[in-house]
Amino acid sequence: MDTNRIKRFATEARNILKAGIAAKITTLGFNKKGNVAEEHRPQLMQGGTLWNGQFYTEGFYHQWMSLYNRIQQKGINEVYEEAAYTWFNRLCAIRILQKNNLCSPVLQYADAARTPIIVDEARQGHLPQMKEDIRQRIVELLDDDTKVTEQFALLITAWCHDNPILNQCFGSMADYTELLLPNDILAKGKFMDMLNHTEFITDEEFQSPELIGWLYQFYISERKDEVFAKKGKFEADEIPAATQIFTPNWIVKYMVQNTVGRIYLDNNPYETTLQKKWRYLVNQTEKPTPENLLKYNELTDLKVADLACGSGHILNECFDLFYDLYIAEGYGRGEAIENIFRHNLTGIDLDNRAKQLATFALLLKACQKDSSFADAHCLPNILTMPKPWNEETDENLNDFLSLYFQGENTSSQNEELAACFELMHNADSLGSIMKFDISDSTRLLVKQTTDYWCNQEIMPDAVRLQLPAFELILALTEKYDALVMNPPYMGGGNMNEVLSKYVKANYEEGKGDLFSTFMLLAIDRLADNGKYSMINMQSWMFLSSFEKLRTSLLKNYHIENMLHLGPRTFDELSGEVVQNTSFVVAKNKSDEGGVYFRLVDGKNCAEKKDMFLQALQEHTAKVYYPNVPQSNFEKIPGCPIGYWVSPNILKIFTSNLALSAVCSPTQGLATADNARFLRSWFEVSRSRIGFGFENAASAARSRLKWFPYNKGGDVRRWYGLSLSENIIDWYNDGEILKSFKPAVIRNPGYYFTDGITFPRIGSNLFYARILQPGFIFDCNGPSCFPQEKKEYILGFLNSKVMQQLLFILCPTLSFQIGDSFKVPYIGKNNDYINHCVQQNINISKQDWDNHETSWDFETNPLLAVNENTYIDNIRHEEKLHEKETDKHICINPAAPQLGSLKWRMEQYKTK
Structure with missing residues (x-):
């Protein structure tokens, strides 16, 4: 398409x-x-x-x-x-x-x-x-x-x-x-x-x-x-x-086949014909134990839902799979479709337009199988948010409930249902995450009465208008055998007041985003041993804000398999730049390991699909990770879903102290008005800037106004960059800034102390630099202050080992202090490493000071090139040749071209 x-x-x-x-x-x-x-x-x-x-x-x-x-x-x-x-x-x-x-x-x-x-x-x-x-x-x-x-x-x-x-x-x-x-x-x-x-x-x-x-x-x-x-x-x-996005078809097939299809195969282990048709089914490494098996009697008992169904793409795929199941079991086409619509599938969406399209898509699919459904005599069970009850224009609710239940209801049931109707006043914001707290007896009464009214050709107008509300109550209190969803993505900061308040009160572990709220909703609405599958953002796998959610999932439920999709999952026309994961979770505990597919390196959705299919057949290395115990994740601080982590790396985590145990990670201040309190150093007279003060007291006594300010910066290790560009108004120990109410002053005891700094926002690499004495630092230039082994710790922070360990904890572009210092510290007393680090600092400083943005800049390096530079370069070339060939050569220098900018540049690059 x-x-x-x-x-x-x-x-x-x-x-x-x-x-x-x-x-x-x-x-x-x-x-x-x-x-x-x-x-x-x-x-x-x-x-x-x-x-x-x-x-x-x-x-x-x-x-x-x-x-x-x-x-x-x-x-x-x-x-x-x-x-x-x-x-x-x-x-x-x-x-x-x-x-x-x-x-x-x-x-x-x-x-x-x-x-x-x-x-x-x-x-x-x-x-x-x-x-x-x-x-x-x-x-x-x-x-x-x-x-x-x-x-x-x-x-x-x-x-x-x-x-x-x-x-x-x-x-x-x-x-x-x-x-x-x-x-x-x-x-x-x-x-x-x-x-x-x-x-x-x-x-x-x-x-x-x-x-x-x-x-x-x-x-x-x-x-x-x-x-x-x-x-x-x-x-x-x-x-x-804001939350609509269309799921690639092959991922929908993966989700449906590994939930509905897997449940069917667990109950029909000798079925092979359909299994061959399901290209995206992940083979189980072990058969489920009897206590972890979801059993059903008839195919009509198998209940599946998408509680954020959009235009019905996932429901359409569920329809196709169920249709094949019914035909395989000997049902006729019309009977199969009616059973699917009446018994198997439920869809809910808060957008009525999406509900209409989902209904149309499913009815179209039914007509393609059997044209007799063109009269719409049987409709799929797709629901949207009902019109809220309004006692100012509608009748008294208790009177209506007596009419609806024909006098069979009790006062306590009225109270339960009144709370449901009250909650539905906010249905256009809350949608499927609404929790209707009703007893089993009340639900049974609602079910029996609603079925009765649905079979009546003539009913009171009030009943007809409120039937959708009772159907929604039933749908959101049902226990489903499988749930398959692409839930809405919306960070807590974008939630309106009604939605934010409700999520915090009812889904506290998933409050970070609406997709994580739906993860909790899925567990709540699943039957025991049921399975849910989603495609959502990968952030829940790693970020500290989702740690409680991860811990609960790993402790109580089982990740059966996962496609770690990473970036570029959705069609580029969707405009989505999120990084994704799709997975299947069973509502039971299991010692069986999960199967993971690492597809993050796929350049687009089609390439990820090919990688997955190839890994299913060939068990491709670095893509296919079978039998990964969930207990492995608990060995890593914060329980990230680090399925690719080797036993040797896991041992590093379990055998070493965290980096935070040997140095103090700290966040700095936030001015709340940088235009007022910050300058570039070259905007201010050098005589008014306080360089090199080693403590706050001596800086205050100087009566100077401006002091070096560490504001993070771009990618650069060891020394320099934005570290040396900014100055801050810290007159009289920050008197004015401290009195500015929006400002946040953090950890002032470390100001002017020498240490190590790194920016909060990374670019796929973590990097650290020396923090010289005399600096104040801000929230974008967090720092640590080791009491000893500073050079060694700086070397460790800039090593490939650190990069790999940190990537497990936080494979994103934002390095929070809490994540960075959970890394295990591999401590050694190594003079050679210390020497190399100091050498790197010196080289980086020399390079940085060759830029005019450094306040230690003296002269342009091209102007510093002279005859001695030329001779040094020639001698270096002779030594290099001898080292590589064991033969000594003598190069006679030509006349230096000091008047040529090109010659100077070549000599500088050689140097």
Whole structure:
């Protein structure tokens, strides 16, 4: 599937539709802010509506007022988005149905004038089913050939309401939506023209349910960019766009086959035909023990869910696998599909648009297997957030509960359910992470009563409106045998107040990100011995902020297998730059080791896939890591998921003290206003800068204002760089800065002390430099102050050994002090190493002082090149030749070219 083409189509279509709808709203009397002058408002009169000097039907007045009220409620920009997406959704869905031979080609053009077939047929007297008042409006409009767009809007709206799939998946359109069909919708190069003559989407791609997910992701990609550009907290209506990302298909297959497929094989160990079909199934090294085996009786008992289902990609893959299972067990096609929809699959998403698309995708897949499902008589179980109960407009909740349960409910059950309804007021922010605290007896009552109402053809309006709330309560209190998800990614800092408060109160170990919250949710919703699989960010595997989550997982559950994907996992068009992991966790304890695949070096998603498949077959070294005990991770401080760590490295961790035991890691101050308190040294008179003071007292007595300031810096070992560029206002022992309330002064006892420093942000390498006496340091230049063996410790910090050990603890670009000093310290008293370190410091200092940014700079090194430099270089070349060949040569020097800049540069480089 060429996602480049699909992205171009979706983004262009969105912009074209939004522009057309904006223009249409203007023609209806609204300005850019959604306001309407009094003279542009319609007037309801006997027999119709007067607007802009013309007479319209009475229905126009009600549609216009509905649009006006929606704009006042949501704002005009939200109405643009809403209407554009509604038309994009419906028209693309019709085109997909047409390409799958599930409806007539109503959108195609009947003539060169770009008249849609649905309009052409209506002119011949063939109208879709519709209400009589709408039929009369259409008949009146059909007499005027200049009103093709108005005719098309009414006809296609009626057609959508009459088509079972469209109606069941997307519901009825808001009454004002047909007013907002752009006037240019049928014009050349506009949306209908793109849809009918598109080269963006092939016929084969129209057959794929994946197309719906890609269209959804790319359609909202610009909206996603807008949400992230504003920064700060995400409001409830921004969460869907901010957290939507489409999972690569092969990773979905891996997750589904190693959860649902593995559970089936555990119960049917002699099945081989299907097993051969599952290319991404990871072979178990040992058979599960009886106590760790999830058993089920019938295939209909196997319950699977995606609690953040998006447009249904994962559910589609689950459908395919279940369908194969049912056919293998002798079920007919129709029976298999009905069982999947009614018993096996559940999807939940807080975005109603995603719920609609997931329903459509699954129903399309069902129709591709059995066309009898085109009447939508059986729908998949996809849920979204219900409309919250409002006692101001709805009846008393207790009275409604008595109606719903027909008097069978108790007061205590009413209290439990009232708490559920209260929680659902925040459902648009919380989604599936809501915890409904109800007893087993209450849940049974809800289940039996909801099943009863669902089988009734006639029910009270109040019951019909609240059925989705009870279905959601049941879905979020179910125990599932398998959960498969790509959960939303959202750091705690982006959570709005409602979401942040709820996560901290109910998912404390996973509060760092919404994806880690879903890891805890998955365990909570799994049956004993069930399995969940996710693709999420790899940060939970290593960062200290997820240590409690890791410790709990390793202590209580079993990682069966993992694809450590690293960067470049998602299609580059998604814009995602996160580093990922996908894994399967069983809800049991096991002594069996896990199987890990290290795919971090794959340059793109396709290469990672090939690496995985090759490792499955050939057990490729440095990619395939079988039988890794979870107890290994507990031997490393912070319990990182260091599956690739060798026994020798593990021994280093268990046999040595941590680095923090031999030196003091410290963070420095934060000014909170660098522009006020910091300068570059060359901005201030040298006589006002205090160099080389070895303690705070002598610095204060000097009455100088500015002192050297260590602010971290770029990659450089041993000595120099930003270390020597900045100065800070520390007059009278920092009197002014200390009185500045936003500033944070940390560890002042170490100021002006000589030590070792390293930057907080790395670039795939850890590096350390000497911290000379006389410096104050900040939070981006954390430091340590060894009491002895300073040269040795600096050498250790800059060694490859340190790099490898630290990478296990923190394989990211940010080196926190806590992570860095958990590294085991391999201490030796080695004079040769100390000598080498001091040599490196001297060489680095000499190099640094050759730059004009150093305050010890004396002269440009090119100007320092002279005849002696030339002779030294020649003698060096003679010695090097003799060392390499055992033969002595004598080089006669040519005349030095002191006037040539090129010659000076060559001599300097040689030196």
